[in-house]
Amino acid sequence: MSADLNIPPAPVIPGTTHLHSGKVRDLYRMDEGEHTGKLLMVASDRISAYDFVLDTPIPDKGEILTRMSLWWFEQLGFEHHVISTEVPESVAGRAVICEQLEMYPVECVARGYLTGSGLLDYRDSGAVCGVALPDGLEDGSRLPEAIFTPAAKAAVGDHDENVSFEAVVATVGVEVAETLRATTLELYTRAEEIARERGIILADTKFEFGARADATLVLGDEVLTPDSSRFWPAEEWRPGRTQPSFDKQIVRNWLTSPASGWDKASGVKPPALPDDVVALTRAKYVEAYETLTGLRF
Template sequence: MTLDLPLLARGKVREVYDAGGDRLLLVASDRISAYDHVLPTPIPDKGRVLTQLSVWWFEQLAPVLASSGATHHLVSATDVPASVAGRAMLVRRLEMLPVECVARGYLSGSGTAEYQRTGSIRDVPLPAGLVEGSQLPEPVFTPSTKAEAGEHDEPIDFARVVSLVGAARAEELRELTLALYRQGAEIARGAGIVLADTKFEFGLSGGALVLGDEVLTPDSSRFWPASSWSPGAAQPSFDKQYVRDWLTSSGWDRVSPPPELPDDVVAATRERYVAAYEQLTGTAFR
């Protein structure tokens, strides 16, 4: 893929191009990452799923954003170069905030490990007796740093968010993150999917808060089939946890270059991403 636009950044999954003025072009590739590594094997159609699902979610979440005096960064998903149609978004250029805004409604992954050690996640105490997959009494805000390329995101508490963006902005981020999670979880539940957790990224435009990056995709969220949800063990999922699990079972040490994914793992991963899109939106993926 070659675009006649200045390349500004290349991330694990996306390229960011200067589209002129206050516009950027975000192009999602089929690359997949896990444990801070980009895997050598792409997942066919993954970039298109991420882009088209994000576009759908931006529309669904617009009323929640508006009620908080915020908006999203999407300008158009159609006014893009033909060579990247379906996998690119024209967006507003933002001053991004240095916080990954994570919302959790269920206990899973690193959250379970932290809870088992401390009885809390970050500075949020939780009741005793929760297990992997348990629904939390209320969704919680468990932010992390937004690391530079090649670095690791680090969990932070709310006081650290305050130190990074100020008290008023930190409170605004927490409230909006949880409001967006609740709306997303309600919509997903109606489609037979449990939204266990997710992350949002925000920036500023003219001092106003703007939802950026991707939103509520299988790359940024844990999606579980509601019909099989059963606390006490790892849950079946529509996201890249399947790839993480395969990598763990392969014996990879997470330090050396990651292994190629077998064809069956690639196919099964693609099926999960497409299934998430189709079940959430109610439309066939094309």
Template sequence: MGQGWQTAPRAPERPPRVRRPGAAAGLARLLRVSRFDLGLPLIHAGKVRELYALEDPATMLMVASDAISAYDFVLTPEVPDKGAVLTQLSLWWFEQLADVVPHHVLSTDVPAPVRGRAVVCERLSMLPVECVVRGYLTGSGWAEYTRDGTVCGIPLPAGLRDGDRLPEPLFTPATKAPMGEHDENVDFDTVVATIGREQAEAVRELSLAVYAAAEPVARERGIVLADTKLEFGTRADGTIVLADEVLTPDSSRFWDAAQWRPGESLPSFDKQFVRDWLTRESGWDRDSGTPPPPLPAEVVQATRERYLEALVRLTGQGLRV
């Protein structure tokens, strides 16, 4: 496929606002330096992905690196093959969800240095909302529930435990904060004020539909889909499109269905393992503003194994590189 890899005009780069001193330094370096030498104009560098301009201005190259982030910091070292796992798993889910919502991927015909970790996709107008769906009570939702009896302001029955399945999946959106700042949970009225009622109702319906379609698929394969974060953009004609990544260990909580026991610590196939090491074993104070320590080799390896396990369980296939 002729993409004109060398001919795209260079897009201006605008660094995002950052406030936390520890996160700011790492993110500033990340934004100035591309991880991949592709000879293409860098549109944007995020914590994990980089976007490059192509000859066709309606398309772009999206590359997933092996970087892993937690608590708004990009951690070191990277997790080998992580970017390929995220890309392969997202492609599989996009196919599974094709009848639910259109997606942004156009082709996997990409430059050799990033083959297996990159896709050519549509350039969309991204909606500034993180569309979170929670099917189970855990994480920040559990913390709020123990305090107020609610999740993102939505009242829940008394007596639920950490890890319990919710009476019904909840749409609990969040702001899409600039890099280095925290996403903040918001109510549905805030989403309406941000993107308008029509789009707000549409992304809520689509988010819940994606979860409803994916949750039984994951469960059949031995994985509990506890919650997930989705991102949507719009085409010029207003069509809402599923973008970025979908139902990966970076964007979702995956638990081992065979060991699901509400009220107990649940084995997971996602980056919760890294978060737990940082907060429980590393000695790092997440409120200090200082960067976390490097991940030990055994944590990196165990994280890689969890990501690969999620890929194999869900798709039935190993990593293709």
């Protein structure tokens, strides 16, 4: 799987065992010290687009994602998986030690605005994941209220598939499904208000949840980063068009432009990114972090 995606080999970290690599994160088990048996989650500088991990990393991206997640965990005040940020020196700043949870196989997506795959579903059926929406909505329209639009977790390199709430019930049962929906919408609403106060629209986001042995619901993975969310500058929001965003849209735009020479439909991996695209993308991630947190990177 990793070879198909062009994911480079995970670095060896003494005192740990490598378990898994995704598009951005490498997961290890701690084999020594006070956190033996816990997980070490490392955010790399890798960036993916159109189901490819690109050859060109974005400097500091992993550290920005880690810092932003830690900031949001604190803001949300919900049970989360992070135990410690005292990590091996080689991954300092870009890694956390976390609990091992029984993760639910559901991408818990909340949408407050209509765009992306939700917009495509709406244009086809007037609904998103079975949730009927009013007529006349456009790309970027604010929804009357936030909606839960789950997706089935796909293998690395495949698209997550939007599914109905009933499909979540069939996967995890009624009680857990209702809890996931309610918690996702509650956390999104809280985060959307926090972001709006800072001049950023949180259009949508993805949460992942797991359970402890005592069945406590715990927030895992990353939260509310430009990789898992759509952040738009509030002052530039104009429904009826593609919104400016704080994410890797710069990369996508270059890859699909004549300048890249790459054919999205070819199945061939994309070319290396030019320096200016790398610099602009890094700047967007930094801007998102600094605007939201009020901290300097």
